[in-house]
Amino acid sequence: xKSLPFDIEATSGAARAGTLHTARGSVTTPVYMPVGTQGAIxxxxxALLPQTGSQIILANTYHLSQRPGEKLVARHGGLHKMMSxxxxxxxxxxxxxxxxxxxxxxxxxxxxxAYEVDGQKTFLSPERSMEIQQQLGADIxxxxxxxxxxxxxxxxxxxxxxxxxxWEARSKAAHTREDQSLFGIVQGGFWSDxxxxxxxxxxxxxxxxxAIGGLSVGEGHERMCDVLDFTTPExxxxxxxxxxxxxxxxxxxxxxxxxIDMFDCVIQTRHSRSGMFYTTAGRIRITxxxxxxxxYPPDTTCTCTTCTKFTRAYIHHLFRVGExxxxxxxxxxxxxxxxxxxxxxxxxxxDGTFEDFRRQVHETYPEKVEGKAQPKGRSQSRGKRKSxx
Amino acid sequence: xKSLPFDIEATSGAARAGTLHTARGSVTTPVYMPVGTQGAIxxxxxALLPQTGSQIILANTYHLSQRPGEKLVARHGGLHKMMSxxxxxxxxxxxxxxxxxxxxxxxxxxxxxAYEVDGQKTFLSPERSMEIQQQLGADIxxxxxxxxxxxxxxxxxxxxxxxxxxWEARSKAAHTREDQSLFGIVQGGFWSDxxxxxxxxxxxxxxxxxAIGGLSVGEGHERMCDVLDFTTPExxxxxxxxxxxxxxxxxxxxxxxxxIDMFDCVIQTRHSRSGMFYTTAGRIRITxxxxxxxxYPPDTTCTCTTCTKFTRAYIHHLFRVGExxxxxxxxxxxxxxxxxxxxxxxxxxxDGTFEDFRRQVHETYPEKVEGKAQPKGRSQSRGKRKSxx
Numbered sequence: 001x002k003s004l005p006f007d008i009e010a011t012s013g014a015a016r017a018g019t020l021h022t023a024r025g026s027v028t029t030p031v032y033m034p035v036g037t038q039g040a041i042x043x044x045x046x047a048l049l050p051q052t053g054s055q056i057i058l059a060n061t062y063h064l065s066q067r068p069g070e071k072l073v074a075r076h077g078g079l080h081k082m083m084s085x086x087x088x089x090x091x092x093x094x095x096x097x098x099x100x101x102x103x104x105x106x107x108x109x110x111x112x113x114a115y116e117v118d119g120q121k122t123f124l125s126p127e128r129s130m131e132i133q134q135q136l137g138a139d140i141x142x143x144x145x146x147x148x149x150x151x152x153x154x155x156x157x158x159x160x161x162x163x164x165x166x167w168e169a170r171s172k173a174a175h176t177r178e179d180q181s182l183f184g185i186v187q188g189g190f191w192s193d194x195x196x197x198x199x200x201x202x203x204x205x206x207x208x209x210x211a212i213g214g215l216s217v218g219e220g221h222e223r224m225c226d227v228l229d230f231t232t233p234e235x236x237x238x239x240x241x242x243x244x245x246x247x248x249x250x251x252x253x254x255x256x257x258x259x260i261d262m263f264d265c266v267i268q269t270r271h272s273r274s275g276m277f278y279t280t281a282g283r284i285r286i287t288x289x290x291x292x293x294x295x296y297p298p299d300t301t302c303t304c305t306t307c308t309k310f311t312r313a314y315i316h317h318l319f320r321v322g323e324x325x326x327x328x329x330x331x332x333x334x335x336x337x338x339x340x341x342x343x344x345x346x347x348x349x350x351d352g353t354f355e356d357f358r359r360q361v362h363e364t365y366p367e368k369v370e371g372k373a374q375p376k377g378r379s380q381s382r383g384k385r386k387s388x389x
Numbered sequence: 390x391k392s393l394p395f396d397i398e399a400t401s402g403a404a405r406a407g408t409l410h411t412a413r414g415s416v417t418t419p420v421y422m423p424v425g426t427q428g429a430i431x432x433x434x435x436a437l438l439p440q441t442g443s444q445i446i447l448a449n450t451y452h453l454s455q456r457p458g459e460k461l462v463a464r465h466g467g468l469h470k471m472m473s474x475x476x477x478x479x480x481x482x483x484x485x486x487x488x489x490x491x492x493x494x495x496x497x498x499x500x501x502x503a504y505e506v507d508g509q510k511t512f513l514s515p516e517r518s519m520e521i522q523q524q525l526g527a528d529i530x531x532x533x534x535x536x537x538x539x540x541x542x543x544x545x546x547x548x549x550x551x552x553x554x555x556w557e558a559r560s561k562a563a564h565t566r567e568d569q570s571l572f573g574i575v576q577g578g579f580w581s582d583x584x585x586x587x588x589x590x591x592x593x594x595x596x597x598x599x600a601i602g603g604l605s606v607g608e609g610h611e612r613m614c615d616v617l618d619f620t621t622p623e624x625x626x627x628x629x630x631x632x633x634x635x636x637x638x639x640x641x642x643x644x645x646x647x648x649i650d651m652f653d654c655v656i657q658t659r660h661s662r663s664g665m666f667y668t669t670a671g672r673i674r675i676t677x678x679x680x681x682x683x684x685y686p687p688d689t690t691c692t693c694t695t696c697t698k699f700t701r702a703y704i705h706h707l708f709r710v711g712e713x714x715x716x717x718x719x720x721x722x723x724x725x726x727x728x729x730x731x732x733x734x735x736x737x738x739x740d741g742t743f744e745d746f747r748r749q750v751h752e753t754y755p756e757k758v759e760g761k762a763q764p765k766g767r768s769q770s771r772g773k774r775k776s777x778x
Contacts, residue, residue: 320456
């Protein structure tokens with residue numbers, strides 16, 4: 001493990017303005033990380049990544065281990081060289097994806113599953129995930145955790161939390177790469193006592209940073225906030241905290257208000273491909289007929305290269321005729337918009353106006369993801385793969 | 390019409406090394422023009438166009454008049470501003486596309502046809518094409534010509550050539566924009582006497598440049614060369630000559646050898662999207678299994694941003710998992726490759742080694758498009774829309 005120096009420069013309640021010091025440069029937090037699942041951010045040529053202000057990106061262990069395979073990535077000298085990206089990269093552990101697939105078996109040793117594309121049987125364990133991630137060579141790796149199936153009862157959840165702790169200890173033991181940091185993951189579903197139990201176990205093992213897993217699975221905004229309320233206080237103050245798979249504006253600001261520093265989410269790139277633009281006045285869907293002759297830029301207050309060079313009418317046209325450039329222009333804008341959104345949030349923490357910023361987000365982006373109906377008192381873990389990657 | 394100064398700096402037989410002086414900068418010839426049919430070069434963000442060395446691009450009147458409509462383009466201040474492209478642009482007249490669609494009627498006045506997407510009845514004529522093209526605001530517009538249906542007999546071909554001359558005269562009369570050049574088009578199928586007749590008629594009307602239409606319709610390489618052999622000598626020496634819809638390496642070098650200065654073709658961008666890379670050693674299909682672990686750049690002698698930053702194995706992976714970045718990287722390479730190819734061809738004309746260059750192309754790119762079987766002595770004109778745009 002490579003220690004990951006983390007400075008906290010200002011706070012506002014539980015919210016923190018910090019800086020992560022990586023070998024590939026500093027990352028100011030809170031930070032949103034765009035996702036490059038298969039070793040590429042969808043519809044965004046890497047040469048255009050720097051102009052979006054994105055600081056650190058995410059790639060997926062599960063997908064990359066299948067295609068093109070971690071050995072090939074290692075032959076390139078790692079993900080950065082293969083992708084031609086200078087930014088720091090974080091890889092997830094594959095746990096979330098594996099557990100959302102049809103499994104043929106979970107044992108104390110690990111998980112056997114069928115690759116979704118060709119059905120090939122594959123085995124993943126803490127040791128194997130570490131082997132893959134060390135070959136991928138990201139700056140930050142994640143431990144291999146167990147993800148509860150949707151609707152598991154508490155007895156099973158306790159066993160899962162304890163097994164996750166054992167798997168995370170094995171992850172740490174198997175991780176030898178000295179130029180790569182390793183983050184632990186806190187599980188525990190929606191039970192306060194289980195989240196605390198997990199946080200204690202994982203903190204005892206000791207990692208460079210700590211993530212919260214098992215959210216963004218359809219639990220809804222309020223429930224997510226509840227879990228953060230009783231989980232983040234149990235996580236080390238001096239280490240970076242990462243909320244996995246979460247990224248709507250309201251979720252981001254409420255996550256930060258509860259002490260989260262890092263986020264990743266696919267909606268920014270996925271919404272871009274369907275013509276959704278985030279603006280200071282709320283979201284707009286550029287494919288809507290009303291934009292057919294609209295000569296304004298997507299966001300009238302934005303200085304990204306999409307908004308300074310192209311009109312809504314032209315981008316509407318691109319989507320209408322199926323030119324992929326539309327998705328690229330939307331991705332450039334939305335990644336820039338979220339980088340600016342996080343930068344403004346950070347500035348508000350520093351200058352003591354975070355609560356004003358937070359209120360504003362509630363006005364502009366009130367959308368809350370509806371929670372799925374579920375039996376009371378029952379846990380659910382990372383369930384809907386689509387919602388995460 | 391805006392006169393388009395054209396200097397010829399060197400010749401080698403009929404081949405010419407020239408320079409077109411446009412208001413948006415000089416274009417060295419011979420030149421290949423990438424095609425942005427719907428107001429965007431497929432899979433290539435405009436910010437990445439300059440690095441390919443592309444000098445001038447083409448856009449399609451027919452498509453743009455339907456979507457987004459020329460009025461909307463004019464509201465942007467023209468194609469350049471709408472697309473955010475600083476390069477000179479040439480628009481075709483729509484004649485080729487219209488004649489390859491189901492028509493409901495051709496009269497001396499013009500053509501009525503159904504738009505291929507929604508079936509809407511539309512009328513196109515020399516005057517209407519000029520109106521559209523002047524609103525699109527390209528640097529070079531093309532006259533509206535008649536394209537013979539496949540398999541027309543000579544009597545009909547004569548009538549068509551004569552009508553084309555009348556339509557081109559009307560095009561010139563209807564063209565009033567002073568900052569836009571206008572090119573005539575020579576038709577005449579595969580008959581030597583008709584090509585000469587058309588060339589005489591069109592030259593008598595007088596344009597800023599002269600194009601050869603009706604080729605690249607499945608006639609095959611040899612037949613194309615035959616037509617050029619008896620047509621280009623009839624076209625004014627001092628004006629730029631443009632061979633429409635042609636762009637394979639062998640076609641390009643043989644076109645230049647017969648006095649052609651400008652070319653456009655969609656294969657460069659279309660082949661890119663299917664994973665084809667042009668290299669100095671011939672074409673390679675990156676999706677081929679043999680490239681799965683290939684750590685070389687697509688073209689080992691190329692200095693484009695794709696070849697200097699990415700491996701065949703990574704690009705193979707991108708195509709395999711369906712990441713659009715693969716198409717973008719291929720497009721960057723292939724447009725750069727063809728710009729370099731034309732630049733090298735030009736240099737060989739200047740330094741007297743054109744015949745060596747030509748021989749080399751025959752060795753590396755011997756592929757000849759097979760001509761379609763057709764009745765002897767029968768003409769055929771622009772037929773297969775797919776082959777051109």
